[in-house]
Amino acid sequence: MELFAHPFSSYCQKAIIAFYEHALPFRFRLLSPEDPATLAEQRALWPLAKMPVLRNDGRVLVEASIIIEYLDQVSGSPQRLLPVDPALELEVRMLDRIFDNYVMTPMQKIVADRLRSDDAIRDPHGVEEARALLRQSYAWLDARIGERVGARVGGLEWISGEFSLADCAAAPSLFYADWVEPIDARHASLRAYRARLLARPSVARVVDEARYFRPYFPGGAPDRD
Numbered sequence: 001m002e003l004f005a006h007p008f009s010s011y012c013q014k015a016i017i018a019f020y021e022h023a024l025p026f027r028f029r030l031l032s033p034e035d036p037a038t039l040a041e042q043r044a045l046w047p048l049a050k051m052p053v054l055r056n057d058g059r060v061l062v063e064a065s066i067i068i069e070y071l072d073q074v075s076g077s078p079q080r081l082l083p084v085d086p087a088l089e090l091e092v093r094m095l096d097r098i099f100d101n102y103v104m105t106p107m108q109k110i111v112a113d114r115l116r117s118d119d120a121i122r123d124p125h126g127v128e129e130a131r132a133l134l135r136q137s138y139a140w141l142d143a144r145i146g147e148r149v150g151a152r153v154g155g156l157e158w159i160s161g162e163f164s165l166a167d168c169a170a171a172p173s174l175f176y177a178d179w180v181e182p183i184d185a186r187h188a189s190l191r192a193y194r195a196r197l198l199a200r201p202s203v204a205r206v207v208d209e210a211r212y213f214r215p216y217f218p219g220g221a222p223d224r225d
């Protein structure tokens with residue numbers, strides 16, 4: 001399998017965590033401005049040029065969640081990132097959408113705005129909306145995690161029972177979101193969940209593999225994690 005990706009990209013990290021969870025080998029096709037040929041190859045496969053892009057056996061798959069579903073299908077391992085139980089699977093898919101739409105998207109909005117060189121094209125109102133959305137998401141997630149732990153529902157470490165697709169989405173989204181809009185100290189359950197995610201070996205590995213790029217984080221990366 002070939003994965004066109006960058007180690008510092010949150011959606012790429014989401015997919016790479018799944019590769020590591022399943023211990024599946026892959027060829028890392030690094031997308032970098034210094035390698036226009038690989039960039040052109042990616043764009044030929046996926047004209048929207050978003051990453052990650054997976055190619056295997058002549059098949060091309062885009063969208064991190066779909067790539068993770070595919071890895072579940074081909075891994076042959078009993079570990080499933082999408083639960084077999086349909087009700088649990090639906091919950092995992094729902095949480096995956098929540099992390100992508102309401103944590104990853106506003107986090108990326110703030111980061112993208114920092115990349116804009118000119119004040120004239122900055123969007124302070126949009127950034128404030130993104131911060132507000134992140135704070136709402138944090139409050140909802142914190143309450144959900146706290147209730148499950150309080151009621152001792154399912155696996156208590158992860159967002160929905162066993163480690164799943166939803167945790168793959170949660171890890172990079174919360175990792176970076178906390179850098180741009182720190183999770184308030186009163187959201188102790190969410191902060192503890194983020195810390196558990198960062199301690200998971202698959203997640204710790206993607207975070208370590210991207211350390212080199214931290215100086216390039218727009219606005220500066222905090223000196224932690």
Ligand SMILES: N[C@@H](CCC(=O)N[C@@H](CS)C(=O)NCC(=O)O)C(=O)O
Binds near residue numbers: 011012052062064
């Ligand atoms: N919905 C896509 C989002 C992918 C995405 O936005 N990737 C970012 C990197 S984290 C990207 O390709 N950015 C470059 C660009 O937008 O040109 C997914 O789930 O894979």
